[in-house]
Amino acid sequence: MNKKAAIILNVILILAVGVLYYLHFSSCSSCEAPVTANTGDSAAASKPVVADPKDIKPSKIVYVNIDVLNDKYEYLRDISSAAKAEHASLQGQYQSKGEKLQKDYEEFQQSAQGGLLSENQIGQKQEEFAKRKEDLDQLQMKADDLMTKIQDESFKAMENVKNYITEYNKKSNYDYVIAYSDQPGATQLLLANPAYDITAEILEGLNAQYQAEKAAKKKK
Numbered sequence: 001m002n003k004k005a006a007i008i009l010n011v012i013l014i015l016a017v018g019v020l021y022y023l024h025f026s027s028c029s030s031c032e033a034p035v036t037a038n039t040g041d042s043a044a045a046s047k048p049v050v051a052d053p054k055d056i057k058p059s060k061i062v063y064v065n066i067d068v069l070n071d072k073y074e075y076l077r078d079i080s081s082a083a084k085a086e087h088a089s090l091q092g093q094y095q096s097k098g099e100k101l102q103k104d105y106e107e108f109q110q111s112a113q114g115g116l117l118s119e120n121q122i123g124q125k126q127e128e129f130a131k132r133k134e135d136l137d138q139l140q141m142k143a144d145d146l147m148t149k150i151q152d153e154s155f156k157a158m159e160n161v162k163n164y165i166t167e168y169n170k171k172s173n174y175d176y177v178i179a180y181s182d183q184p185g186a187t188q189l190l191l192a193n194p195a196y197d198i199t200a201e202i203l204e205g206l207n208a209q210y211q212a213e214k215a216a217k218k219k220k
Helices: 002-009 042-046 066-072 074-113 119-172 199-219
Strands: 061-065 176-180
Touching: 061 066, 061 119, 061 199, 066 074, 066 199, 074 119, 074 199, 119 199
Parallel strands: 061 176
Antiparallel strands: none
């Protein structure tokens, strides 16, 4: 149960925002390396030649901080809150029943080995323990179902973000919208200029959209 609980609590909401347009490279006017003059200077002759940068067309690049979305996107916060509450309940039940079952079974073994129980009593106790074990298995299944539910909701949240950004970009016409994170390995972006951070705008729109959906559901 502890392993399952850890998986549920660490459901990673990875928002894979795709490239919206392709970056086109113009052909290089001259790809030949410059010829080093023979000055007789051995140090200059051994100096590596650095080619001129290619002529790259300017592109409009912005980024969305997924750490901020995970923390402040209300839809994701609602999912997390519900999951933690349900997980705490399942974990408490499983731990309490599991510890009680183990204790009772150890006492049963001691009584059986000491000849304090009849064959009929032993049979009844074994049936009782089997039923209690089934109850624990049911709690485990509920934990698995919860994990599947959270995964489905996380995928839905990811699609919401992607779809919203696609609509948002019809007016802004960015070439790239990058999913940025401070977590190691979560993004390949090595430098982020705050001037290109559109997280606040995206977050505001997502939360407004989610609030409208919640209000519409309450009216039904």
